[in-house]
Amino acid sequence: MARAATTTDAFNAVAEPRRREILDLLAGGERSVTQLVESLGLSQPLVSKHLRVLREVGLVRVRDAGRQRLYRLDAGPLRSIATWLGPFERAMSERFDLMDDVIRELKAQEDENDDDDDALGEGHAPD
Amino acid sequence: MTTTTHSAKVTLPTDTQILITREFDAPKHLVWKAYTTPELVARWWSGERAKVTSAEIDLRVGGTWRYVATANGGFEVAFHGEYREVSAPDRLVNTEIFEGAPEGVGMVTTTFTEAGGRTTMTQLCEYGDRAVRDMVIDSGMEGGMQESLDQLEQVAVSLT
Numbered sequence: 001m002a003r004a005a006t007t008t009d010a011f012n013a014v015a016e017p018r019r020r021e022i023l024d025l026l027a028g029g030e031r032s033v034t035q036l037v038e039s040l041g042l043s044q045p046l047v048s049k050h051l052r053v054l055r056e057v058g059l060v061r062v063r064d065a066g067r068q069r070l071y072r073l074d075a076g077p078l079r080s081i082a083t084w085l086g087p088f089e090r091a092m093s094e095r096f097d098l099m100d101d102v103i104r105e106l107k108a109q110e111d112e113n114d115d116d117d118d119a120l121g122e123g124h125a126p127d
Numbered sequence: 128m129t130t131t132t133h134s135a136k137v138t139l140p141t142d143t144q145i146l147i148t149r150e151f152d153a154p155k156h157l158v159w160k161a162y163t164t165p166e167l168v169a170r171w172w173s174g175e176r177a178k179v180t181s182a183e184i185d186l187r188v189g190g191t192w193r194y195v196a197t198a199n200g201g202f203e204v205a206f207h208g209e210y211r212e213v214s215a216p217d218r219l220v221n222t223e224i225f226e227g228a229p230e231g232v233g234m235v236t237t238t239f240t241e242a243g244g245r246t247t248m249t250q251l252c253e254y255g256d257r258a259v260r261d262m263v264i265d266s267g268m269e270g271g272m273q274e275s276l277d278q279l280e281q282v283a284v285s286l287t
Contacts, residue, residue, distance in 0.1 A: 015142050085137050088145075088264045091174055092135040096149045096248075098171035102161045103153045110157065 010077035026073035159216030231259035
C-alpha cells in the first residue's frame with residue numbers, strides 16, 4: 001500500500017507522537033487551541049501546526065464558537081487503519097486461538113502429572 | 128474447535144513496527160513450550176486455513192528456525208530466521224524472513240510475562256523500513272483468505 005506525504009495521509013499524520021496526544025485529548029471532547037496548549041505544554045505555534053496537519057488529513061474538524069475556534073476529533077480516517085489492520089489481526093487471533101488449544105493440553109498434562117506421577121493420564125497424541 | 132474471548136491485539140507503535148499482544152490462561156513456561164517446540168508450533172502457526180508441513184527449531188543463539196505451511200490450493204509459504212537471544216521462558220529475539228520476499232528482514236522480540244497464573248505474550252516486530260512493515264500487514268495470505276471466508280460465512284448466515 002503506497003503512502004502519500006505526511007500532510008495528506010492519516011496514517012502518516014498519527015505516526016507523530018504529539019499529534020496522537022492531541023487526538024487523545026480531542027477524544028475526550030472539543031477543545032480550543034488554548035486548552036490544548038495548556039494540556040500539552042507545547043507552544044501555541046507548534047500546536048497550531050499539528051492541528052493544521054490533522055485537519056488536512058480529516059482527523060480533526062473545527063468550528064467557530066463565539067471568539068474561539070473549537071477542535072474536535074473525526075475518527076473516520078482512523079477507521080481506515082482499523083480496516084487495514086483487521087485481516088492481519090484476525091489472522092493473528094486465529095493463530096493464537098490454536099495455540100490456546102495446545103497450551104490447554106499442556107496444562108492438563110501437567111496437572112495430571114502433579115496429581116499422580118505414575119499415572120499415564122488421558123494424555124493425547126497430536127496427529 | 129475452541130472459541131476464545133482473548134483476541135490478539137495489533138498496534139503500530141512506529142512507522143516500522145508491529146506490536147502484537149495476546150494473553151494466555153497458563154503459566155509462562157507452558158506458553159514458552161508451545162511457542163518453541165516444533166511439533167507444537169506445527170499445530171498453531173499457520174492458523175486454520177493452512178497446514179504446517181515443516182517446523183524446524185534450533186533454539187540457541189545463532190541457531191536457525193524455519194516454518195513451512197501449505198494453504199488450501201497448494202500455495203506454499205515459508206519463513207525462516209536466526210535466534211539472537213534465547214532466555215527461556217521470558218524472552219526470545221529472532222530474525223524473520225519471508226522467503227517470498229527475502230530482502231525484507233524482520234526482527235521479532237517476543238516476551239512472556241506471567242501474573243496470577245496467566246501469561247501476556249508481546250511480540251514487537253521491527254522492519255528496516257515502512258514499506259516492508261506495510262507489506263507484512265498487507266500480505267494477509269491468511270488474512271485475505273480469512274476475510275473472504277468470513278464474508279462467505281456472512282452470506283451463508285444471511286441465507287438461513
